[in-house]
Amino acid sequence: MLDTTDFLTSLQTVVGEAHVLTADDQVAGFLIDVRRRYEGDALCIVEPGSTAEVSDVVRLCARHRIPITPIGGNTGLVGSAAVVARKSESGEIIKGIGLSMRRMNRIREISPLAETITVEAGCVLQSIQDAAEAEDMQFPLSLSAEGSCQIGGNIATNAGGTAALRFGVTRNLVLGLEVVLPSGEIISRLSGLRKNNTGYDLKQLFIGSEGTLGIITAAVLRIFPRPLSRETALVAVDSVDAGLKILRRMKAAFGERVTAAEITEADYMRLVLEQMQGTRLPFEALPTWSLLLEVSDTREDTDLAALMQETLVKALEDELAQDVVIAQNDRQAEEFWFLRHAVSDAIRHSGPNMSHDSSVPLMCQEDYVEMTRERILEAFPDSRPLYVGHLGDGNMHLVVLFAQGRFPHPDDYNKVSGELDQIIDDVVSELQGGVTAEHGIGLSYRARLARAVGPEEIAIMRGIKRVFDPDNIMNPGKLFLGD
Amino acid sequence: MLDTTDFLTSLQTVVGEAHVLTADDQVAGFLIDVRRRYEGDALCIVEPGSTAEVSDVVRLCARHRIPITPIGGNTGLVGSAAVVARKSESGEIIKGIGLSMRRMNRIREISPLAETITVEAGCVLQSIQDAAEAEDMQFPLSLSAEGSCQIGGNIATNAGGTAALRFGVTRNLVLGLEVVLPSGEIISRLSGLRKNNTGYDLKQLFIGSEGTLGIITAAVLRIFPRPLSRETALVAVDSVDAGLKILRRMKAAFGERVTAAEITEADYMRLVLEQMQGTRLPFEALPTWSLLLEVSDTREDTDLAALMQETLVKALEDELAQDVVIAQNDRQAEEFWFLRHAVSDAIRHSGPNMSHDSSVPLMCQEDYVEMTRERILEAFPDSRPLYVGHLGDGNMHLVVLFAQGRFPHPDDYNKVSGELDQIIDDVVSELQGGVTAEHGIGLSYRARLARAVGPEEIAIMRGIKRVFDPDNIMNPGKLFLGD
Structure with missing residues (x-):
């Protein structure tokens, strides 16, 4: 049986007394995740100052089979860095340590x-x-x-x-x-x-x-x-596929100098324009999709602007684009980018919502939007599905927004959230996509991972985990259900 | 005990009689590797026509624990596709099948x-x-x-x-x-x-x-x-580091439009000029290193040539480059590339040789050349170490050339080859490089892999192998010694 006091003393010997945190006010910031979905429960937070100290801390934990959860900036969205206590087979509560990497910042x-x-x-x-x-x-x-x-x-x-x-x-x-x-x-x-x-x-x-x-x-x-020149444009298009065709032409013209292609659907753009002070869209009417394009070059003296104009005017003529505005200066380029970056803030105070991070093949993004919207509105007619995507990556973020007060109790929220997961997973599966493009699995998506990749791959992943970590002390309970 | 005839019949049922090859003249081409170092010994060569057939062949082999070696174009340099028979623990010879992927070419x-x-x-x-x-x-x-x-x-x-x-x-x-x-x-x-x-x-x-x-x-x-414009230059430099500085300037000017940076040392270039009909170097004197640079762009109407000239003339003025020739047309560009590509043919009839494929950090390439040359010439004063490298990747190929007739017996060759391996591995280890940058491990480099990565990593790799392939039927004997 581990004596906690002895263990903490041993940790202090490795990293110094000041770097083993146990007081509530010291550890609180490490134990609540940024979305306030998970509250951790740790023996302590340890802050090693070198790789050698990390190694010594890990050896000490390994000897006592104490779980270790590495913690970075604690900005993850799926609970990967949540220091959750576990029950052993005999029912005993096993607490682990949080390993903050904050001091190793050279x-x-x-x-x-x-x-x-x-x-x-x-x-x-x-x-x-x-x-x-x-x-x-x-x-x-x-x-x-x-x-x-x-x-x-x-x-x-x-x-x-x-x-x-x-x-x-x-x-x-x-x-x-x-x-x-x-x-x-x-x-x-x-x-x-x-x-x-x-x-x-x-x-x-x-x-x-x-x-x-x-x-x-x-x-x-x-x-x-470092790029020394840059041009930014906002393009009104009436479908994701039209946006993809324009992106293809931009790549043919600019090669790898195309550095951004972000696309926002009308309803989400409307929310941004309503919620965020001082925003305006440079088009006469709100387009079905607003496509933000950026090209940049390591050269200073380029004709990026002329070529961008030529390419996008041709897209207008061919009726791929409905409207085009090229930023006339850095300030206008920043305004275009703000419209894109503001989506997170715009949603924050608009009501309870569920955020999804699927990716699908590039050519299936239109289908993804149509299929999810139709099924979500059928199941939840009072919901508002909002789309904003990294067009060139097939990573179409979807936020499903509900009215304030829609979920009196967290259980109500969780029930709807689970049903939404299933609806979206089905669409992702039909389109051969991935349920998480960039946010990861953590605690939140374990069931979805199991559904998405199937038992053979899960068995291989668990096998690999065992090769590295036979005693399951490294961030246990993440990725896989039932650990 | 497996009945070979039954097994072959089962294979025929899966892929069709015509696609299970056993006659000597049918299988010979699959069983000798391109460098003629390994002669395989297979039950047969199987040529499946679909993924479903591959799956059925594998299931059949798995049931009888028959080893499978996948065979592609058989152009590998380290014996990865050699179908070698093994001895079981009881001393029995176990032959496997070669799985040619040739027919799956859609x-x-x-x-x-x-x-x-x-x-x-x-x-x-x-x-x-x-x-x-x-x-x-x-x-x-x-x-x-x-x-x-x-x-x-x-x-x-x-x-x-x-x-x-x-x-x-x-x-x-x-x-x-x-x-x-x-x-x-x-x-x-x-x-x-x-x-x-x-x-x-x-x-x-x-x-x-x-x-x-x-x-x-x-x-x-x-x-x-696809790139629509392209410029090629040959630059005389007196060190690898000078070449790297020029490459850095080219990248600052052209960004990712720099598409090749290949460097050949004087002694290797001399061999190319001697051995290959019609080759000439566009410099007055043979430089210590000849650096081939290529830039290309997806645009047709660019000023690549002017900017390349400007950048390289500046390098001349700053004494980074000793001489510069920009190809005046496609034919001259091809001549420059031929000087680079001809290294393999130039060596072929020049005498027995050992070829190495190490990579080192970019800034250590000069050290790699100096250290290996000094130690190799000390150990084998009659050898001729020749260098040609992918400068931007740190992948410096080294061929050690000996006089015709130097090794009367294969054992003599193998002994020197083994000593050379050790000399080069030591240098690679001191410079924190890798013993094989692009050729792989196969049969040839198993001892070198074990030396290079150490027992912990080998244990992890073997553990991963077991997760996928607990019965060790997939290309056994490759990567790891003693399998």
Whole structure:
């Protein structure tokens, strides 16, 4: 039987007394998730200052079979970093520790020549973007939580964001990892190799593993030349497919200089315009879909604007586009982007809602919208399905909004939420999509994962988990039901 | 005890009599590898015509625990597709089957709009390039065996090639796979999702697994807009580091339009000029390194040439470059490329040689060359170490050439080859590189893999192998020693 006091003392010996947090006011911020859906229950929060300390903490936990949940910026949307207590087979409550990576926030190295940056897991995403920019480079990963999310969490959840169209998801930006295995063993592959075929590529498993296989302590990431010119346009289209055709023409004209293609449906745009002060749409009428296009170039002296105009005017002539406005200056470009970024704030005070993050094949996005809208409105005629998508990634976010006061009790909300999950899962399955494009599984989506990939793949995933973590101490209870 | 005749009859029932090959003249081509290092010994070669047939063949083999080695274009350099017989624990010789994917060569679908092509594993790489080009798109994977290698093999070995600088290795081009597991179960994920975070990304394990986890039967791949303009230059530099600085400037100027950066050392270039009819170098003197640079754009009307001239003239002025020649037309560009591509032919008749495929961090390539050359010449003063590299990938190929007749007996060759491996592995380890950048492990590099990644990672890899293939029927004996 573990003596908690002894265990806490041992932890203090490893990381220092100040870095084992137990007081309610110290741990509270780590134990409630950003959506306030999960309240954790931990022995303590430990804040190691180095990879060696992480290793020692893990060895100590492994010896006593104490579960470990790594915590980054705590901005995840599915409860991956929730420190939940478990019941053992004998009914005993087993509490774990939360391992905050906050103190491991050094940028170890940056090399514009090698186009790499080596960072510790606790680095806030924005600090990495800034460090790259200071060297006239860019780290392209960008998402709304960038001011507080940590790169370790971005990697562990394979974060997506708005730059995925051009630069791919986090997986495509990681050249190497340093990890601590559940045994405490450190594996360090931080030399930034671009080609390496020595056996199975284990780092690919850690990317997106949500802390279930080990702890990511550092990473070497790709950086790119910084763009020096940029053009932004807003295009009115009457279907997703028309938007895709325009995107195809933009890519043929600009190649990889197309850096954003975000699409917002009329009803969601209307909500943004109603809710957000000072917003206006530069079109005469509200279009069925508003498509935001951005092109950028590492060169300063380009004719991006002329070519964009030419391509989009041709789209107007061919009746693919209903209207086109090219931003005349940076301020107008920012206004266009604000219309897109404001969707989260617009929804916040509009009523209870359920947010979905499916992806489908590019050509099925129109079907996804039509099928989900029809079935959702049939089941819940009082709901308002709102769509905004990363058009080039097939990642069509769907928020289902209800009137204030619709759910007097959390159980009412949960019941409707579960029924919605099933409706959306069925559509995703029919269209061969994925139920979570960028948010991950965590606690929220475990049943949906099981439904989506089927028993054979779940068995393989559990088998892989056991290879790394036979005692199931690494973030247990996540990804898989019944753990 | 398995009755071979019954087993062959069962196979015939699945794929048809004509597609179970046993006659010596039918199977010989499948059983000798391209470097003539391994001679296989198979029960038969089976040529399934569909994924369902692959599944049935695998189920049949699984029932009798008959090993299966998938065979693509048989162009691999490390024996991954060699059908080697094994001894069981009781000393019995166990022969397996070779599973040729040749007949599964359909292009199932191509969509320029979705920028995807769906192909069966037996498609020859060049046929995929051609299919993309017919739609005004490109499939960028390119390597010298492209006329005969098959995409299934490219994926199973995570092939690299000359386009990796811009488009990444095969892993970066695969959006989804259809595979047959060692149980016969088919897992099909061919909808081409660009973002999908539903649990561990199992397809990443299949990429580079060299047939040890299951059989890749089809894939959905990324295609890109086809380039319409292109400029090529040859630059004389006196060090790899000077070449890297020029590459950095090219990337700052052109961004991702830099599509090749290949570098050849003087002694290798001299051999090419001596051995290959009609070659000439456009410089007055043979430079220490010749750097081939290519930029290309999806636009037709660009000023690529002017900007390339400006960037390279500046490099001359700053004494990074010793000489610069920009190709004046397509014919001259082809001549420059021929100097690069001719390295394989130039070596072929020059004497016995050992070829290495290490990668090191970009900034360590100069060290890699100096350290290996010094140690190799110390150990073998009569050898001639020759270098040619994918500069932007850190993948510096090294061929160690000896005089004709140096090794009277294969054992002499093998002894020197083993000593060379150790010298090079030590350097790679000191520089935190990888012993194989793009060729893979197969039979040839198993000891080197074990040395390179250490016992913990080998144990994890073996554990993963067991999860997929508990009876070890999928390409046994590859990757791991002693299987």
